[in-house]
Amino acid sequence: MLRIAIQKSGRLSDDSLNLIRECGISFISSSLKLKTESTNFPLEILFLRDDDIPGYVADGVADIGIVGENVLVEEGKQHLTVEQLGFSKCRLSLAVPKATEYKSVADLEGMNIATSYPNILQNFLDENGVKAQIHTISGSVEIAPSIGLAEAICDIVSSGSTLISNGLREVERVFKSQAVLIANEDLSEEKREILAKLLFRIHAVQRAQKTKYIVLNSPNESIERIKELLPGIKSPTILPLAEEGWSSIHSVVQEDAFWEIIEKIKDAGAQGILVVPIEKMIV
Structure with a gap:
């Protein structure tokens, strides 16, 4: 069982709990409880004052924690940082x-x-x-x-x-400052394995938040031009439509990049462009 410390109330607490839920980890939380356990992942959650979290993690009371980078640096424990989480900026x-x-x-x-x-x-x-x-x-x-x-x-x-x-x-x-994941430096091998599984899920969530799945229709003569404009992970999926001479193009792109190229895609002949959020993305 891996023990994680998070802020007991406030924006950082809400964002931390949302991240854990998005990782597919189920738990019951209550403002009256100072700890809870996941029902489907070996994780125990402690609800603490944010100023106390670096010390608890450094001392091994908690194995890992989510805390504001400002608190970590103020306490002189930035060496505990494992990952910047990108929220609560x-x-x-x-x-x-x-x-x-x-x-x-x-x-x-x-x-x-x-x-x-x-x-x-x-x-x-x-x-x-x-x-x-x-x-x-x-x-x-x-x-x-x-x-x-x-x-x-x-x-x-x-x-x-x-x-x-x-x-x-x-x-x-x-x-x-932003939220960071910190960890005790002397975790057992078993707990390091659990942390690795948690990080795998966190990375999948983070990638999904920055990307979009797009679907568009294109005349076949425009496919090569549109492929050049789509900065996807790999080559897009291209499927023929029922209407002869047209195909459907599917791709995953960075959201910011998509907005930069959307006019070029339209000018190249793309029609019926759909932008769909991604829940998780594994690479």
């Missing part, structure tokens, strides 16, 4: 009151800065040759300037709406 940014004049990072010299991430902030200041006073607080960092605790803050930003509502503006991006 955010950034750690510096912000000042809207009325504060700010031209460059040099303007932070001598300022009092409130943050929940003193280590990451200190590294940023050191890299830029700036000396400032760091005030470490947990929660409600945005209120620090309005109560006179600090002239600036360094906090997690997603949309930026919280900063705006507190009369602040983002001036520097200190660190980019």
Whole structure:
């Protein structure tokens, strides 16, 4: 049995649980339970505070965990990283009151800065040759300037709406973060095998999220041109239609690439283009 630690509540928790479900792993979750077991995969899920997850994994209480990269780096345990997961993306940014004049990072010299991430902030200041006073607080960092605790803050930003509502503006991006999968360095061979199976499923889900299955109809004389335009995994599948002189072309393409070439495909003669989401993709 592999034991995984995830955040007990919040966006990262929701995204982590969705990923586990998309991997075909069934479990019963409840806000009142701090752990649960899968009914069809050797996985036990622990619901913990995100700040505690790196320590629990490092100490072997949990075998693996899903945590924000910002928390991992702040704790100095980035060596535990196994995989970047691509969701729950955010950034750690510096912000000042809207009325504060700010031209460059040099303007932070001598300022009092409130943050929940003193280590990451200190590294940023050191890299830029700036000396400032760091005030470490947990929660409600945005209120620090309005109560006179600090002239600036360094906090997690997603949309930026919280900063705006507190009369602040983002001036520097200190660190980019996303969810990462971490693992204890001393896993048994049995648990490494289970982790490998889990990673296999995660990779299949990740590939599917970035690709689309497309089906289109084409006059036979346009097939070669359309094949050249389709950046699929391998050669597309081509099937004759009931109408003589026409064929159906099936392919898997990167979603971003598809939108770049759709006009060219149409100009080459493609008709009835269907774009279908892919649930899993194994290569």
